Amino acid sequence: EAGVVQSPRYKIIEKKQPVAFWCNPISGHNTLYWYLQNLGQGPELLIRYENEEAVDDSQLPKDRFSAERLKGVDSTLKIQPAELGDSAVYLCASSLPGGEQFFGPGTRLTVL
């Protein structure tokens, strides 16, 4: 069974540029999470989806971050415009409702 797929794996952009990350969860997993992880820190939740509904986006900086999961399967996280402080690893995870989360390989973003 395929795991969580993320792309790209690495992205380098200049500040003020837009960037997008894509995630395809494990088949059958209705719950999808986007996390941000800084070096030496644990993952911090940005947004959680149950199917196509964003049920927890309280930590998503909505002035520059947006996310969508239109058909309740794959999801896109966007940052526009990117700032230097957005440099981090962006992790996508999926699970059955309330269950164990499985993480994708992450996207390492560097903003110059």
Place this chain on the structure above:
Amino acid sequence: QKEVEQNSGPLSVPEGAIASLNCTYSDRVSQSFFWYRQYSGKSPELIMSIYSNGDKEDGRFTAQLNKASQYVSLLIRDSQPSDSATYLCAVTGGYQKVTFGTGTKLQVIP
């Protein structure tokens, strides 16, 4: 007070010893508890989940949960150098909100 607290370490143990990793949480309605292992430059990997008070064993790993004390721990028996990683505690609280600790770095010395 952080919602999920872990000692950042590093915790150094000799090869073959028992490593004990601890985690406390603040949300009393928390129901699900998870331990993840994260190697440097990699994404977190699930090791154990525990939902009820007591011990749960899986190979060399034992998770212990005490809801009254709001405490969950992970024991690694016969520690190996390959166990050297950061161990993340995750707790599911109210509204199915999942919160991760900052992780404890474990170093197993050969």
